Amino acid sequence: MLALGLSIYSFGAGLLSLFGRDAAHARLGETARRAGIATFIIVLLAAFILVAAAFNDDFSIAYIYHHSNRDLPVAYKFAVLWSGQEGSLLFWSLLLAGYGFVLRLRYKTDQRLFAYASVIIAAVQVFFLLILNFAAHPFALEQGMLPPDGAGLNPLLQYPEMVIHPPMLYLGYVGFTIPFAFALGALIMHYPGEKWIHITRRWTMVTWCFLTIGVFLGAHWAYAVLGWGGYWGWDPVENASLMPWLTGTAFLHSVMMQEKRGMLKVWNMALVFATFLLSMLGTFLTRSGVISSVHAFAQSSIGTWFIVFIAITTAVCVFFLVKNLPYLKSEHKLESLVSRESSFLFNNLLLLVVCFTILWGTFFPIISEWVQGHKVTVGPPFFNRVAVPVALLLLLLTAVGPLLAWRKTSIESLKRNFLFPAIGSVAVGLMMVLFGVKPWEDPSYFYAVMAAILSALVMFTVISEFVRGGRVIAGKSGQNIFAAMLHLCRRNTRRYGGYIVHFGVALVIIGILGTPFNKEVEKEMAYGDKINIGPYTLVCQSYTQDDNPNYANEWAIINVFRGGKQVTTMYPERRFYKASGQPQTLPRIYPSFRQDLFLVTDLYLVYEGKNDTTGRPIIKAHLNPLVPWIWIGLIIMVFGTVVALVPSTVPVPVTLAVPVRTEAHAGAGD
Amino acid sequence: MKLSLKSKELGFWVAERFQMAQRSQMVQRFQMVQRFWVAQRLSAAIKDRVESSALAAEGRRRTQLRTLQALLLTAAVFLFVGAAPSPEARFHDLGHRMMCTCGCGQVLLECNHVGCQSSEKMRNQLQAALDKGDNDDLILQGFVQEYGPTVIAAPTATGFNRVAWIMPFLVLALGIAFAVHTVRSWKNRPVPALADGIAIPPGHALDEFRARARKETDL
Numbered sequence: 046m047l048a049l050g051l052s053i054y055s056f057g058a059g060l061l062s063l064f065g066r067d068a069a070h071a072r073l074g075e076t077a078r079r080a081g082i083a084t085f086i087i088v089l090l091a092a093f094i095l096v097a098a099a100f101n102d103d104f105s106i107a108y109i110y111h112h113s114n115r116d117l118p119v120a121y122k123f124a125v126l127w128s129g130q131e132g133s134l135l136f137w138s139l140l141l142a143g144y145g146f147v148l149r150l151r152y153k154t155d156q157r158l159f160a161y162a163s164v165i166i167a168a169v170q171v172f173f174l175l176i177l178n179f180a181a182h183p184f185a186l187e188q189g190m191l192p193p194d195g196a197g198l199n200p201l202l203q204y205p206e207m208v209i210h211p212p213m214l215y216l217g218y219v220g221f222t223i224p225f226a227f228a229l230g231a232l233i234m235h236y237p238g239e240k241w242i243h244i245t246r247r248w249t250m251v252t253w254c255f256l257t258i259g260v261f262l263g264a265h266w267a268y269a270v271l272g273w274g275g276y277w278g279w280d281p282v283e284n285a286s287l288m289p290w291l292t293g294t295a296f297l298h299s300v301m302m303q304e305k306r307g308m309l310k311v312w313n314m315a316l317v318f319a320t321f322l323l324s325m326l327g328t329f330l331t332r333s334g335v336i337s338s339v340h341a342f343a344q345s346s347i348g349t350w351f352i353v354f355i356a357i358t359t360a361v362c363v364f365f366l367v368k369n370l371p372y373l374k375s376e377h378k379l380e381s382l383v384s385r386e387s388s389f390l391f392n393n394l395l396l397l398v399v400c401f402t403i404l405w406g407t408f409f410p411i412i413s414e415w416v417q418g419h420k421v422t423v424g425p426p427f428f429n430r431v432a433v434p435v436a437l438l439l440l441l442l443t444a445v446g447p448l449l450a451w452r453k454t455s456i457e458s459l460k461r462n463f464l465f466p467a468i469g470s471v472a473v474g475l476m477m478v479l480f481g482v483k484p485w486e487d488p489s490y491f492y493a494v495m496a497a498i499l500s501a502l503v504m505f506t507v508i509s510e511f512v513r514g515g516r517v518i519a520g521k522s523g524q525n526i527f528a529a530m531l532h533l534c535r536r537n538t539r540r541y542g543g544y545i546v547h548f549g550v551a552l553v554i555i556g557i558l559g560t561p562f563n564k565e566v567e568k569e570m571a572y573g574d575k576i577n578i579g580p581y582t583l584v585c586q587s588y589t590q591d592d593n594p595n596y597a598n599e600w601a602i603i604n605v606f607r608g609g610k611q612v613t614t615m616y617p618e619r620r621f622y623k624a625s626g627q628p629q630t631l632p633r634i635y636p637s638f639r640q641d642l643f644l645v646t647d648l649y650l651v652y653e654g655k656n657d658t659t660g661r662p663i664i665k666a667h668l669n670p671l672v673p674w675i676w677i678g679l680i681i682m683v684f685g686t687v688v689a690l691v692p693s694t695v696p697v698p699v700t701l702a703v704p705v706r707t708e709a710h711a712g713a714g715d
Numbered sequence: 716m717k718l719s720l721k722s723k724e725l726g727f728w729v730a731e732r733f734q735m736a737q738r739s740q741m742v743q744r745f746q747m748v749q750r751f752w753v754a755q756r757l758s759a760a761i762k763d764r765v766e767s768s769a770l771a772a773e774g775r776r777r778t779q780l781r782t783l784q785a786l787l788l789t790a791a792v793f794l795f796v797g798a799a800p801s802p803e804a805r806f807h808d809l810g811h812r813m814m815c816t817c818g819c820g821q822v823l824l825e826c827n828h829v830g831c832q833s834s835e836k837m838r839n840q841l842q843a844a845l846d847k848g849d850n851d852d853l854i855l856q857g858f859v860q861e862y863g864p865t866v867i868a869a870p871t872a873t874g875f876n877r878v879a880w881i882m883p884f885l886v887l888a889l890g891i892a893f894a895v896h897t898v899r900s901w902k903n904r905p906v907p908a909l910a911d912g913i914a915i916p917p918g919h920a921l922d923e924f925r926a927r928a929r930k931e932t933d934l
Contacts, residue, residue, distance in 0.1 A: 390897060391891075410865075422870075431884075432883075435887065
């Protein structure tokens, strides 16, 4: 309540201070800034108290009772903070206050713009604190008799990644509030130039990086915990995390158009607004239960609060965007259709079409209910058929875009830069066909071959760009090619960091394209029984069970042979959590890096259950080719983002043509 | 007349081919091959008749058309007619076109909830229907009748559900049209005025300057 009061003051006083520029208004603005900082301290304290209550097993607090128990391991007691609705909203509020805290400390960069951004962040903060105080109170007391032990944490969340995945995702979701606040602030105050973009560039990239890690950790968690052998099920909540990622990615690209060419100003504003609103929509979908989802960790009626907030925010954004359109006119002209500007535009278009497809597919069940009177399911077959072809087009642009020059690209330079990557990628496609992948046999094989060709194209273009630039530097400085490439990267970290991210994306796609070649076998196994799957022979050595205060478990011991030689032993397991009374499978994964390297395949074993009659375990074995490349691709994407965040050693000057309104040109307009 | 019949045959063949590619049914594939040979025989008959007529030039044109059509058909057959799906493949395919009804929100064959009653029962039903020899449509209809329309994992291509499939591609088409229009408008935009004293050289000279700048920086 104290935090709410402070953030309301921060918003109200900050807003009032924006109406004047005299000393009194400046003092009022300063108190608003300090109130914002105090809000962070109070929210941090509240979060600390909730975690402390989890550690002290204080089950008089309903939230602790429902999400913890005495025997819960220490690491997961931290995770209690974001494992339920009230706690995760408090956590969201804490992260927002934290971002706001950093922003308010750095206010001297541009006091006026920061004041606007600070007020907008305070408004968002007020919304979350209102929910926390009046709709989802994390410190509500448990009614009736004080329970001796808690109901326990959801078993699905008792996994190391779950301690990291939600904070990463939230840092991504919440982080987009910062570029949103700056964009809206700049729009309202008619901020001249593109400085707000320079200020928010690093915020946006860091946020995007967190969201990327969050989305992929979620996928890895699904793969390693849910035990169905896949990592992405097009669940509404998964979709909700992907949508702001797509618009955020579009923004990171299109923002370059504004920085370098003064174009797409309205579009960039709209993208920032859409990204923020989609982040809110994501939270709404996760928390409201309006659409059925496997992420049913917390559902309640707070959906109405979010709908109202999203509606108000949309109205505010649209109002200021329309009102200030004349301030967002582009100045520059395009000289050729084959240029980087066009490629950015089409890149944005395709990213947004994928985003729309996901949004449309996610909400179509509700639309169908309105129109037809009954819901329909929009599941993986829909998204795979519609989004995959568009994603392939996007991959093509990822390969071609960096080879196009700003303003105009000559066909000769395109041929020169494109020849080696094109030949290399076609060779990859031909090799796939030679090794037995027949794209004419099944549409999924066709997509796999196309994805392989285009991923190879992306990787070869990135390599050729590094080699080309490295050779030039090596020729001038006498360094060896690798040192020259490192030097090149340091000279323009943003560009070459971006290339590294593209390389990582191509690896992720390679990891995904193995899906049509998955295999699976299920069998009840007695001692010594065998399963043959791909190159592996699995032999059941034994099966047993155990018990500890948190859970009882049973597992099988499976020896894995390849070419007659034992390569590993795996222990697929099933647990039964005592406090929550819920069972949970724990698959085991063996990636074949040692044997296959490039065509690495995951052997994925699941303890499905036990035949009650025979007492034998039922084991399901999956063979998932190429999946490990997804996680390696993520690491490379994160590395690329970090490289892009490092300042370049030699500043890269950017020249902009400055429009001058002379009488002769006054009528020409812009 | 014969030619238009053949075109219709071709159209019908392609339309059915599209459905088949999605369903991968062995019986339909054999029917397709049969139709192909019927079409080939039809084509040969027309060719004989036309060649014997006085309109040799028209005949040649038609022959070329027919040859093209036959080539297309042959290519299509080679492209799409592969090995017939086994009962296991049909089970796998149909099992991935339906959802488990236990509330897990997962595709039927991917529900791995320990002791899930729904998926176990549904898998057995699916296997029984396959053993009985029912075709895919009949099996899916049976499941819809028993579990409701939400059991199908993606909207069907009927009625209002078509909108689900059309909208993304419509948005893509409109988006492309908008992007092309935008790029053209950028290209047609008048050159912005520059600060005093800065002169842009004419087109060819500007290109040379740019090429030189890129060569020198080459980054």
